[in-house]
Amino acid sequence: MAFIGTRLDLIIFLMFLSIVSNNIVFARNNTLNKSVSATIVKEGIPPFYYMNINGEDYIMDLDSDFLWTRCDKWHVFHQPCPKQACSLAHSWPSRLCPLKKDQQERLCPCKVALVNPVPKTCHQTDLSYQYYFFFNQTGHWPFKITSFKQIYAACIPSELRATQFYNRTGQFVGLSKAPLSIPSQFASQYQFSKKFAFVLPSVRYPHGIIFFGGGPYYIVYYADKLHDVTIFFTYTQLLQNSLSTTNGYYIGVQAISIGSSELHQIPIQASSFDINYTTGLGGVRISTIVLYTTLRSDIFLAFRKTFLEAMEGKIPVRAVKQFDLCFNASDLVLNPLGGYIGAPKVELSLANGKNWTYFSNTMQTVYRDNINDTLACMAFIDGGKTMEEAMVIGAFQMEEIFVEFDLVKSQFGFTPNLFLLRKFNGSITG
Template sequence: MLLLLQFFVLLLAFISQEYESIAQYVPPYTTMVSPVHKHIDVATPLYSVQIDTLWEITRITPANFLIDIDAPFIWHDCIQQWNKRPVSCPMYRRCIFPVSCEDLQCTKVRSYYSYKNPSCPPETNSSRLPGLGSCSCPVNVMNPLTKSCTQALLNYDDLIVNTTNGRNPFNAFPFSTLNAACAPSSAFKYFPANVTGVMALSLSPYAFQTFFKQAAKKILALCLPSSRNTSAPGVLFYGDGPYYFHPHSNVDITSFLSYTPLLERLDSFGYFIRVNAIVIKQRSIEIPTKATTKLSTTKAYTTLRTDIYNRVVRRFSKVTKRIPLAKPVTPFKLCFRTFVNGTRVGLKVPDISFSLQDGKKWIVSTANSMKQITKYVACLAFVDGGATSEHGIEIGTFQFEDNFVVFDLEKSTFGFSSSLLKKQTSCANFNFTSIKRWY
């Protein structure tokens, strides 16, 4: 018994030293990188970022977090325990140290970043956990797919990402403790399989990128893959690069970018830009000045308010009138036949351009405007959002696929490449072959 006790003490001492060495490690590069996966086992495609998580100090394992550029803070499927010990955590669950209701962090997050909605449960200090018996800190989270509100418990969390030299992942970046929340499994209704969290990449002070204070600049670069091939993922960078994709091994992908200002809204942590017009074959469809344009990573297709949508469909129908129409497929209203009498019909459709501030143009080419539904039918991948839609335009993930975009929070600008396919590369062309791992 004495030998067993001595062994256990030595094990804890070793773990403590390793944990401390991780926390003091200084990365050789200041840009971080994570793979991005496409999920099609749900109603509409969704995208997750893969992050290494620390499981009860002793085990590091990857987890998939839904990418949400609106969420105020990170939340995921875990449980809280006051006394973290390897023997106390249930099998296959992540155990996290909680924030007390008496902590300043609890007051801050509750006051400004927890969802306030009549459907949300009240946030009280009555919840107690075993161990020290202190009060926990309930906060409200919202499922971005169902818009349902659930109560979660704020915690101190440990997440790990790799640094990169721009061409490969290099070393794991040591975590700094951040604030996230543990939500029950029921909060993840309609999530893809194996996606067990929400990764906040918004303008909130509690978004993921804000915790890299001693390393990366507040710059997010996102490239969503068009394929669900897990061996060829897309990529998310945290930091100012450089970024290199095959076969352009010596060309920083930022050289392909144009930039437009990011617009702030006091009622949202999301990202907005100004679209002045939608241009189809040299004809401009003017966008009302008060019609906002929001960027989304949880809506699959660009949504247009009805008045804008009808004009876009009318113009697109006119310039594609030689292509035979097909019966509309929900949620789309304009669809085309890709085979007639056994012969394939070429989908020669014009580009659609978002005309932005300062004369910049985000070009939506065929790969991002036409959704192949079946072998025989393809549809214009824009959706009618209704006459009272909150936003005039909400740009969805189908239009982001194989486009390299940068959210530069240092300069409050949004960078966009338009389709990388026209540059003979894609979002799946970052080399995730790891050079070195230290854990």
């Protein structure tokens, strides 16, 4: 199980080399830490965020405990039984999809529980392992290829292979805290730092990047000046929720404020965002599967009212499916920095006194072909009264933002929008 290519001098494209380019900003890891990277694209209807492994696309899932892969039906006969990995998998049981007792006790063949995220359904399947490689982004051709001889993965259940959702790929990469997620396997088997970081792509910049093993991460300003992007990080603690039905990542939020020229806090008590440690309900979870930030109904209604007030007299029109509040895009002015001029910004007040502000990711442009017009819709969704969490931070709100999950320190780091950093801190050059 040797790691191939232990010293990496990565010059990884991250985002936004120039205002007219679709390239990504240079980031470099000059440490002796082991690292590996993969590109990210956003594709499909509804869209998902895919990272590239083995030259194939895998959907990123912060909640999933396993790498999902296609297995041939004879794999249990030509592979040694993964007893130790099976014990690890069974030590971290799924609360939503528990294994039957006899399957928990059996190690060969090894059965594991998978949660299909769209929708949340339970499946039991075999644990296997395969050879994997990553095309590391070095800024030069050819790319460096980093190979791993043995990565444990769960076989895609046969009942899912023929469904429409799995025609695209059917493969997921699990990024949770579980012992057989990709970050955990890289740390335990290949001595990576137990952290990963990514920037999600957007319509404006269609390529993102994810990498494992830690920074520093550099962005290039005028005259070849390098700045470690971690100087722009704001950190907050990741919270434990042992009774949640997912193994995802939670952060503490105390308030939400909305406004254009002046922020106004929505009229919701701070306790509305808390995790109920008796039931596992509530809390604020981060997701790469949920596209738009979703709020429990009591929070959403207050959010919608404040958002509408912040539109300062703009008249809403009939909303389209999924969205609740839409406006004619012709009544708004496009902002060259992204989004619309006058569109409200949304600020999360975090539990440690820090703030996370969304500027250009608060409204989504929607094209209505049947009547040939364009809408600008509030990119926040009503999750209903019985939603498990108080709030799920969606992937759209994280686009063009560099985020880091440090699983040792149990902290979450995020930057402002990288495009805005480029505009206000200098020009990014190749």
